[in-house]
Amino acid sequence: MIRSLLKGAIGPRDNDSRFLLDVHRRDLPGEDTMCRYGDADEVDMCIVGAGAGGSVLAQRLARAGWRIVIIEAGPFWHPDEDWVSDEAGSHDLYWTQKRIIGGADPIELGKNNSGRGVGGSMVHYAGYCPRFHPSDFRTASVDGVGADWPISYDELRPHYEMVERELPVAGQDWPWGFPHKYPFSPHPVSEAASVLWRGAIARGIKMRVGPVGIVNGTFGNRPHCIYRGWCLQGCKVNAKASPYVTHLPDALAHRVEIRAGCMAARIEIGPGGRASGVTYIREDEHAERMQRARFVAVAGYSIETPRLLLNSASRCFPHGLCNNEDQVGRYEMVQGATQSAGRFATELRMYKAPPPQVSSEDFYETDASRGFARGFSIQTVSPQPIGWAEHVLADGHWGRALREYMRDYNHWTTVGVLNELLPHPDNRVTLAAETDPYGLPVARFDYTLGGNDKANMAYSATVIKDLLDAAGAQDVLTIQRFAHLVGGARMGTSPDNSVVDANQRTWAVPNLFVADGSVCPTQGSANPALTIMALASRLAGRITSGAAMTRADR
Amino acid sequence: MAPDRAGPAAGRDLSKPHHLPNLRPGREPPDKSWLQGQRRGTTPQMIGRYPDFDVLASSASWDEATTKVVLARLHLADQFRFFAAGELATLRAFCDVTVAQDGEPRVPVPEMIDAKLAAGRLDGYQYDGMPDDRDAWHLVLTGLDEVAEDRYGQPTFAACDADAREAIVGDLARAQLSGGSWEQLNVKRAWSVCMRMILAAFYSHPWAWNEIGFGGPAYPRGYMRLGPVSTLEPFESAGATSEDPARIDAGDGA
Numbered sequence: 117m118i119r120s121l122l123k124g125a126i127g128p129r130d131n132d133s134r135f136l137l138d139v140h141r142r143d144l145p146g147e148d149t150m151c152r153y154g155d156a157d158e159v160d161m162c163i164v165g166a167g168a169g170g171s172v173l174a175q176r177l178a179r180a181g182w183r184i185v186i187i188e189a190g191p192f193w194h195p196d197e198d199w200v201s202d203e204a205g206s207h208d209l210y211w212t213q214k215r216i217i218g219g220a221d222p223i224e225l226g227k228n229n230s231g232r233g234v235g236g237s238m239v240h241y242a243g244y245c246p247r248f249h250p251s252d253f254r255t256a257s258v259d260g261v262g263a264d265w266p267i268s269y270d271e272l273r274p275h276y277e278m279v280e281r282e283l284p285v286a287g288q289d290w291p292w293g294f295p296h297k298y299p300f301s302p303h304p305v306s307e308a309a310s311v312l313w314r315g316a317i318a319r320g321i322k323m324r325v326g327p328v329g330i331v332n333g334t335f336g337n338r339p340h341c342i343y344r345g346w347c348l349q350g351c352k353v354n355a356k357a358s359p360y361v362t363h364l365p366d367a368l369a370h371r372v373e374i375r376a377g378c379m380a381a382r383i384e385i386g387p388g389g390r391a392s393g394v395t396y397i398r399e400d401e402h403a404e405r406m407q408r409a410r411f412v413a414v415a416g417y418s419i420e421t422p423r424l425l426l427n428s429a430s431r432c433f434p435h436g437l438c439n440n441e442d443q444v445g446r447y448e449m450v451q452g453a454t455q456s457a458g459r460f461a462t463e464l465r466m467y468k469a470p471p472p473q474v475s476s477e478d479f480y481e482t483d484a485s486r487g488f489a490r491g492f493s494i495q496t497v498s499p500q501p502i503g504w505a506e507h508v509l510a511d512g513h514w515g516r517a518l519r520e521y522m523r524d525y526n527h528w529t530t531v532g533v534l535n536e537l538l539p540h541p542d543n544r545v546t547l548a549a550e551t552d553p554y555g556l557p558v559a560r561f562d563y564t565l566g567g568n569d570k571a572n573m574a575y576s577a578t579v580i581k582d583l584l585d586a587a588g589a590q591d592v593l594t595i596q597r598f599a600h601l602v603g604g605a606r607m608g609t610s611p612d613n614s615v616v617d618a619n620q621r622t623w624a625v626p627n628l629f630v631a632d633g634s635v636c637p638t639q640g641s642a643n644p645a646l647t648i649m650a651l652a653s654r655l656a657g658r659i660t661s662g663a664a665m666t667r668a669d670r
Numbered sequence: 671m672a673p674d675r676a677g678p679a680a681g682r683d684l685s686k687p688h689h690l691p692n693l694r695p696g697r698e699p700p701d702k703s704w705l706q707g708q709r710r711g712t713t714p715q716m717i718g719r720y721p722d723f724d725v726l727a728s729s730a731s732w733d734e735a736t737t738k739v740v741l742a743r744l745h746l747a748d749q750f751r752f753f754a755a756g757e758l759a760t761l762r763a764f765c766d767v768t769v770a771q772d773g774e775p776r777v778p779v780p781e782m783i784d785a786k787l788a789a790g791r792l793d794g795y796q797y798d799g800m801p802d803d804r805d806a807w808h809l810v811l812t813g814l815d816e817v818a819e820d821r822y823g824q825p826t827f828a829a830c831d832a833d834a835r836e837a838i839v840g841d842l843a844r845a846q847l848s849g850g851s852w853e854q855l856n857v858k859r860a861w862s863v864c865m866r867m868i869l870a871a872f873y874s875h876p877w878a879w880n881e882i883g884f885g886g887p888a889y890p891r892g893y894m895r896l897g898p899v900s901t902l903e904p905f906e907s908a909g910a911t912s913e914d915p916a917r918i919d920a921g922d923g924a
Binding site: 196197198199200201202203204205207210211212213214215216217218219222224225226227230304305306307308310342343344345346352353459461462463464465467468469500501502504505506509511512513514515516517518519520521522523524525526527560562590591593 | 697719793839865874878891898
């Protein structure tokens with residue numbers, strides 16, 4: 117009751133990031149005065165990766181007095197100068213170092229799902245921030261597929277609520293999964309998304325506005341969204357949430373050092389089988405350095421985290437760190453992300469307003485009548501010209517036909533799905549024969565769809581086609597694609613089914629944690645950013661309370 | 671000219687989808703004569719649907735970093751660093767066919783691709799069984815020349831007539847090329863490697879934005895007209911053509 121009265125005004129506790137930002141500059145405040153630790157200075161924790169997981173973990177632990185260094189491969193952004201309101205010009209936001217993709221259904225990486233630089237992939241995510249459903253944590257028990265998490269929804273719920281206040285998330289009251297409210301009201305809906313919504317209403321599909329991590333009201337020094345629609349190119353307004361604005365300002369104010377432009381080469385294991393620090397290479401010098409640390413947390417996301425573990429082989433771990441049970445890199449997951457665009461009589465100009473607007477989780481849970489387990493969500497999206505060209509190409513058009521469809525861009529609007537695709541041990545990250553410019557073997561990601569996955573994707577494609585028909589679309593173009601990554605170092609109940617325990621601590625090394633989406637045993641049909649942050653927030657609490665520590669480390 | 675911009679006539683012209691390839695015989699678009707010539711600013715081949723829209727006219731409202739990146743595309747060096755001189759004719763012909771640039775003014779797609787490949791700005795993934803994207807480009811150009819010689823007795827792809835070029839690219843798009851250089855490639859993936867670079871170049875150019883009526887960069891100024899009353903900003907203009915699409919539908923277009 118009090119919260120609903122205060123809607124739009126309530127702020128998170130224990131995180132001052134929103135007040136630390138400068139209204140007139142987008143730079144991360146505190147970069148110049150940031151704490152600097154020596155390599156030989158044994159810090160409390162060295163975190164690899166300044167994205168959704170690493171940043172939240174650092175901010176929480178720094179508040180508890182921990183001395184922390186974050187090693188980040190990509191650049192320390194200066195958004196006013198580095199980010200542009202332009203698709204092709206945003207190339208540097210993505211992890212564009214080489215990776216090999218294989219399997220029967222190779223997954224395109226780069227701009228599709230991989231970030232690089234301070235703030236991680238959330239710098240260029242669309243902004244959708246749905247929670248997982250309670251059922252996502254028990255798919256093996258309830259649906260007979262996937263895996264059960266060693267933790268329940270209830271353990272993550274307070275952290276979902278906390279992170280939603282920090283981003284802050286705007287959206288309608290949410291009726292699906294565990295019903296909940298959002299701290300900020302839903303944003304206005306563009307005509308392009310409204311057309312889709314009308315189609316959904318005609319087909320009896322329930323849709324809701326949001327949930328998006330985009331400011332819709334007064335929130336410290338973070339401005340209100342200006343509906344320019346360039347969320348995927350890095351928000352130059354500071355309205356869209358990413359760790360760069362939500363957690364790292366507070367982290368720097370609490371003596372965290374972000375060492376950008378530094379590629380982690382391997383985790384060092386000292387006497388007694390404990391991690392002693394992280395060896396890394398600065399991009400401007402090519403010599404190896406090693407940051408000593410009492411604890412190490414890997415948060416490089418689902419490709420680079422397994423890669424770093426596999427590249428950290430030693431005499432005790434000949435097949436890669438924490439990989440004596442052959443679990444590292446397995447159960448890598450993506451979501452099916454088919455998008456269908458419909459043509460309408462009037463100009464809709466879908467590039468206006470943020471791409472994430474209205475979504476539905478009506479099809480999220482298993483419905484036996486559909487003939488497959490688990491389900492999918494439906495979300496509006498809105499490709500800009502290059503994305504639209506790829507969409508048209510995928511329907512088989514090039515040359516004059518492609519130009520004709522491109523000229524029709526303003527008459528189109530786009531709806532997508534996110535299919536829950538099931539974890540499989542052979543969908544895996546391994547090391548390729550090729551090396552990167554630092555001489556480190558690059559990752560190879562093999563991916564093959566299963567029968568349930570294909571059935572889910574095929575069914576969902578008919579649902580959005582039907583939605584577009586109901587909306588009155590005059591022509592429909594469809595592109596089959598994939599989005600998001602999780603898994604690769606999953607949490608489980610024993611070393612023979614997972615890499616980390618319920619506290620995200622590796623089974624093999626007592627002071628080594630994994631703090632990103634790699635730990636997820638399943639991924640539901642929800643965009644993973646919020647869950648990755650909530651997991652890191654929970655992990656920080658378990659570390660500071662001692663619950664996640666060995667007796668010796670408490 | 672405000673009444674023309676959003677007037678009812680302009681809206682009615684384009685309300686029907688008859689010009690869309692999927693709805694036409696052979697999935698062929700109408701002849702470009704149904705389009706209006708550009709009256710303001712530049713479009714590729716000076717055709718488009720927004721004859722009075724020039725996105726560059728609003729560039730004063732863009733932030734400095736964006737302006738620099740976008741305007742640089744208008745002044746590209748014409749020196750090639752990645753492709754060899756002997757590859758350029760085929761490269762140009764291939765890029766022209768894939769995005770139907772059959773005359774001036776052209777978006778300088780080959781120059782943009784050369785700059786990207788020379789700088790090693792790749793996309794972050796390489797299909798198993800495919801060479802590095804840079805090697806794939808060389809192999810595709812060689813392969814196109816090989817097909818030109820085998821099928822048409824021409825020394826290069828560039829030397830083929832327009833119909834032959836279209837036919838060869840059509841076979842590449844359907845992954846129906848084999849032998850010679852194509853054996854070192856997965857042809858389907860090679861098409862995707864080339865096209866994602868060609869499309870990213872072409873549709874990053876402000877002339878192409880003029881052609882499709884895209885409002886362009888929007889920072890620090892955002893958008894105000896999200897609908898439903900109108901989706902047009904004051905600086906944008908509604909689409910228009912020189913011909914009634916119903917007549918296109920009657921079959922005089924293709």
